Amino acid sequence: MDFETSMKISASGLAAHRAWMNVLSANLANVNTTRTANGNPYERRTIIYETVPCSEQFGEVLGDALDEELNQVHVADIVSDGRDFKEVYNPGHPDADDRGIVRMPNINPVEEMANLLIASRSYEANLAALNTARQLAVKAIDIGK
Amino acid sequence: MSDDIVFDRTIRLMQDRLSLSSLNQEIISSNLANINTPRYVAKELSFEKVLRESLEDRVHLATSSEKHIDPTDVQHAIRFPEIAGSGPVDLDEEMMKLSKNSIEYQFIISMLNKKFALLKHAIGEGGM
Numbered sequence: 001m002d003f004e005t006s007m008k009i010s011a012s013g014l015a016a017h018r019a020w021m022n023v024l025s026a027n028l029a030n031v032n033t034t035r036t037a038n039g040n041p042y043e044r045r046t047i048i049y050e051t052v053p054c055s056e057q058f059g060e061v062l063g064d065a066l067d068e069e070l071n072q073v074h075v076a077d078i079v080s081d082g083r084d085f086k087e088v089y090n091p092g093h094p095d096a097d098d099r100g101i102v103r104m105p106n107i108n109p110v111e112e113m114a115n116l117l118i119a120s121r122s123y124e125a126n127l128a129a130l131n132t133a134r135q136l137a138v139k140a141i142d143i144g145k
Numbered sequence: 146m147s148d149d150i151v152f153d154r155t156i157r158l159m160q161d162r163l164s165l166s167s168l169n170q171e172i173i174s175s176n177l178a179n180i181n182t183p184r185y186v187a188k189e190l191s192f193e194k195v196l197r198e199s200l201e202d203r204v205h206l207a208t209s210s211e212k213h214i215d216p217t218d219v220q221h222a223i224r225f226p227e228i229a230g231s232g233p234v235d236l237d238e239e240m241m242k243l244s245k246n247s248i249e250y251q252f253i254i255s256m257l258n259k260k261f262a263l264l265k266h267a268i269g270e271g272g273m
Contacts, residue, residue, distance in 0.1 A: 002167065003167060003170065005171050006167070006170045006171040006174045007174075009171060009174040009175050009178050010174045010177070010178060012178050013174070013177055013178030013179070013180075016178070016181075017181070020181070049179070049181055049182040049183070050182065051179050051182055051185055069172070069175075069188055069228040070171055070172065070175045070188075070228075071175050071178070071179055071185070072175070072178060073178040073179045073181075073182055118181070119181075121236070122177075122180050122181055122236075125177045125180065125236060125239070125240065126174075126177050126178060128177075128240065128243065129170075129173060129174045129177045129178075129243055130174075132170065132243055132244075132246075132247045133170055133174065135247065136166075136167070136170065136247060136250050136251070139250065139251050139254055140163075140254065142254060142258070143254055143257055143258065143261075144257075144258065144261050145258065
């Protein structure tokens with residue numbers, strides 16, 4: 001039960017949301033990529049979060065009841081989205097097939113931008129929590145002054 | 146728990162309240178960190194309301210009926226808090242709780258400092 005734990009939890013939130021922003025940036029950067037290592041166009045990536053209890057710090061101090069209640073967030077996996085590729089008729093494209101159709105990544109920039117906003121706001125919220133914890137820790141030094 | 150002359154019940158109560166605020170800060174951090182985690186249930190301190198009601202007249206808390214809150218129960222509640230789930234994380238609510246908790250914490254520290262200042266005043270026979 002100290003502010004270090006609080007800061008650690010906030011830091012996990014910051015890291016997780018920064019990871020999400022990286023994934024979203026990669027999606028936006030590769031919106032027109034038709035070639036990857038496996039020969040297919042770029043596949044949209046999605047991030048999966050999971051909660052991780054930070055029990056080791058609390059075990060002795062507060063007993064069993066609070067052990068599993070405080071959770072850090074952790075990036076469980078970054079997976080490829082299962083949606084189909086967009087098929088665009090563009091015979092002039094070097095990657096077009098016999099019928100003149102090019103397979104493009106199925107990325108909707110608007111959707112990615114909306115997710116980017118969510119990630120950014122969540123990052124800010126975690127930052128606010130971190131700053132508050134820091135502020136309170138500094139305030140605690142003033143006790144008795 | 147015997148009542149000391151110098152470090153009395155008020156100080157102990159404020160001390161407990163500070164650690165409670167610090168726990169609350171951790172719960173809010175946890176909720177905010179998991180704001181985009183699917184199936185995560187927001188947590189909150191379950192007894193805060195009861196505690197607040199009882200703290201308001203904590204010093205003169207008298208029990209004329211057995212349904213009243215027993216002062217020792219309150220102290221037990223502060224020392225052994227419970228955390229309950231309350232549904233999905235609401236960003237606005239969490240930010241509101243964050244500011245509120247911060248102000249409460251700083252307020253209690255001010256009160257604690259006032260208390261210590263009074264004690265110092267008494268030690269110096271008012272001359273310091």
